[in-house]
Amino acid sequence: MPELQGADPDHVAYLGTTSKTLGPALRLGWMVLPPRLMGQVADARTHIDHRTEHLGQLTLANLITRHGYDRHIRRSRQRYRRRRDQLRHHLAGLRITLTGIAAGLHALAILPPDGPTETDIEAVAQAHGVALGCLSERTQLSPTRQGVMIGYGRPSDHADTSALDALTTTFAECFGQQGTA
Known part of the structure; x- marks a missing residue:
């Protein structure tokens, strides 16, 4: 600050x-x-x-x-904001809440209480070659809600589309199994 x-x-x-x-x-x-x-x-x-x-x-x-560092930061924030917007667009229509700052490197997808669990999503994601982090693994407290961490800072721009497609397929399969897609 x-x-x-x-x-x-x-x-x-x-x-x-x-x-x-x-x-x-x-x-x-x-x-x-x-x-x-x-x-x-x-x-x-x-x-x-x-x-x-x-x-x-x-x-x-x-x-x-x-001022090269400032330019780098501005470009990075724009790239991550664009990736987050794409993520939000691809996951629209599913009953999840996406949280986190627009220029960050990850988002938290909060899952509905009557939908797939973190474990369900993590297993399907692994089958598609996607690594996600479960909210319950990142707290020492008993979580009151379920969610998965989605990182979007790492893939290169050319690999980002295939990673996003695999993630979208993961969520679609999980929510389809629950009859909520």
Whole structure:
């Protein structure tokens, strides 16, 4: 929330990472700190992080300075929003609720209580070569509803259509078995 940090820079730290935008293997992140914390954090980093890779940092700084990182983020958000819109279109008519932000990398499909279960959908998805995550596996609490996580950030653009077709077939079969399609 850069707006929050900018509103009170003496009390709010802004931290970020490139793990989702450029890749987790780069291990790059940043901090915008209140001035009173700069010395303490710099001192802590010298004692904790002895293997900071400099080329990646310099490359990221260059991308930021030349606005290449901003352009990359805007293109990525548009691509993921388009993929989400396609997902929503393909799953329209089924009794599921799709949640999550439009520019995110995944959506949660909430299943109706009287429809197929997470386990049903996961089994059919696996048969079609689609990996989904069950909502019940991502909480330590007893889930009050069932749902599946659908990631759409990973397939390349040319593979996205076949992955979406396989996902659509999965849901159609599951809901068809329940007589709700």
